[in-house]
Amino acid sequence: MKNKYSPGDKVQIMQRNQPGHVRTPIYVRGKTGVIERIVGSFPNPELLAYGNSGLPYKMLYRVNFKQSELWPDYDGQADDTLEIEIYEHWMAPA
Amino acid sequence: MSNDHDHGPTHTHDGKLIQEDELPSIEAQILETSVRELLIEKGVVSGEDIRRAIEAMDSRGESLGAKIVVRAWTDPKYKDRLLNNSDDAVREFGINMSPMELCVVENTDEVHNMVVCTLCSCYPRPILGIPPAWYKRRDYRARAVREPRAVLQEFGTDLPDGKQVRVHDSNADLRYLVLPKRPEGTEDWTVEQLEALVTRDSMIGVSDVRLPSEADA
Incomplete structure (x- = not known):
């Protein structure tokens, strides 16, 4: 399976409302981060959780966000970050 | 009284919302018990197998x-x-x-x-x-x-x-x-x-x- 994004690429997490076993928390939706690493391809948890095979597999990445991007009033240090796993179908080039 | 109202556990004075932890789902508990009893009844696993697996998990x-x-x-x-x-x-x-x-x-x-x-x-x-x-x-x-x-x-x-x-x-x-x-x-x-x-x-x-x-x- 080919990866659409590479480490260092800027991506924006999609802002969509989707019920079910979604692994993209609301607090990162619509936010812009940087691909930290390619984790690999995994069964799609949005299908797997309901007794399906999870096929086709989805590419998973770790995305690094500045805390100030996630929380405009973040009161820690300017270089504090958060890293989280995001599936390819939840992101777009930024 | 220093505050202007009594308040329950739903919010604090700085206005932040604190959601209560969910109680364990009764449906999930019933499902777990049913599946476990069926597996034992059909001889797929024994009660001792399950006990030992829990003990191994707990011991880590x-x-x-x-x-x-x-x-x-x-x-x-x-x-x-x-x-x-x-x-x-x-x-x-x-x-x-x-x-x-x-x-x-x-x-x-x-x-x-x-x-x-x-x-x-x-x-x-x-x-x-x-x-x-x-x-x-x-x-x-x-x-x-x-x-x-x-x-x-x-x-x-x-x-x-x-x-x-x-x-x-x-x-x-x-x-x-x-x-x-x-x-x-x-x-x-x-x-x-x-x-x-x-x-x-x-x-x-x-x-x-x-x-x-x-x-x-």
Whole structure:
């Protein structure tokens, strides 16, 4: 399976409302981060959780966000970050 | 009365919403009991098999994690494997992470890592066993990503100025282990002495590994 994004690429997490076993928390939706690493391809948890095979597999990445991007009033240090796993179908080039 | 109203547990004076933890789902409990009884009735597993599996799960704990951490502290080649090829590195200790994958993050002079699962309670169980109750609570899960420095302070972890905090939300297919910093002054310590220092909380990243004298302070 080919990866659409590479480490260092800027991506924006999609802002969509989707019920079910979604692994993209609301607090990162619509936010812009940087691909930290390619984790690999995994069964799609949005299908797997309901007794399906999870096929086709989805590419998973770790995305690094500045805390100030996630929380405009973040009161820690300017270089504090958060890293989280995001599936390819939840992101777009930024 | 100093405040203008009585308030329940739903909000605090600074207006922040605190959601109560959910009660265990009765439907899930009934389903678990039904499936378990069926499996036993049909001879697929025995009650003793289930009991033994629970006992094995419960017996895993931070001592296994401490062995891995100390090996990484004392063997640079192992540390390299642990950080870059984590699944294989822990397999040397008989640990199988499958179908999850392990991600080991290293605390340094520049960066402090901490782990949370905001969506549920994902935790490196094959290494650290059962997660602590606070790790599963909604307040930890919400606040660790929103105000990690305040949470660290409540855990007694004061970071020096300039140190970056990096939070890892364990939300999907990876499980996280923090490789804490080896305390200064332990250069001559034996492996056993070092292993006794490494705590569960230091491998979740809400604490550092401290010398006994510091821990008492």
